[in-house]
Amino acid sequence: MTHANLMNNYFDPNSVYIEEDFRRRFWMGSHVFERLPCDVQQVNPYFRQKRNRAGRPSFSPHQKVTVALRMMAYGSPTDSIDETHGMSESTCLDILQEFCDTIVQLYKDEYLREPNQENLNRLLRKAEDRGFPGMILSLDCMHWDWKNCPTEWQ
Incomplete structure (x- = not known):
């Protein structure tokens, strides 16, 4: 349900929030954000959506990236993430660690280098x-x- 709400609010064609809202909340344009779930799941299987032992879908790549960005951009505590996204503290911390490691691996050559x-x-x-x-x-x-x-x- 949280994945459906996230998609309905920000990513579906007739989403609840407009691009300006997205930019204010995520500190980037939606076109930049959309690259992240695609890129990270290609490099790190942790970000691919799987099924849990009960056969239900796990958290989506969009949910995981959203949580990592919210924790970094706003310093959101894991308690508030649990309330809004239904993720435990340990899951949030795992996501943040995996995201940071993956972003460095993905973009270090292009963006995380000294300028020429x-x-x-x-x-x-x-x-x-x-x-x-x-x-x-x-x-x-x-x-x-x-x-x-x-x-x-x-």
């Missing part, structure tokens, strides 16, 4: 266009005067 000069130039141009010149070496903004910086309020 072309990437650096592109990022510097973007930052400068937004009013933050030279921000590559201070992504935490520690070298930028910011009158509303939370550490300045203390």
Whole structure:
């Protein structure tokens, strides 16, 4: 039932929520999200939907990816995941560990690498266009005067 609700809310053609809602809740577009369940289950059998000993379907790849992303993006505790997705604490933690390991394995060469000069130039141009010149070496903004910086309020 939780899989059906998830699909009805976000992924079916006439879903309850629109793309803007999806982007706000998942911090990415639905087209980016849709790649994840496909990619992770090709590399890691843990994400493929199987049947449990009672013959019922286990959690779907969409459910597992959703739980992992919610735990990372919002710091959702496993208790709240249990309430909304019906997953035990140990299952949530297993999913998160498998997801992180799989994402690193899948995307490290493309996304989890040091930028080359072309990437650096592109990022510097973007930052400068937004009013933050030279921000590559201070992504935490520690070298930028910011009158509303939370550490300045203390």
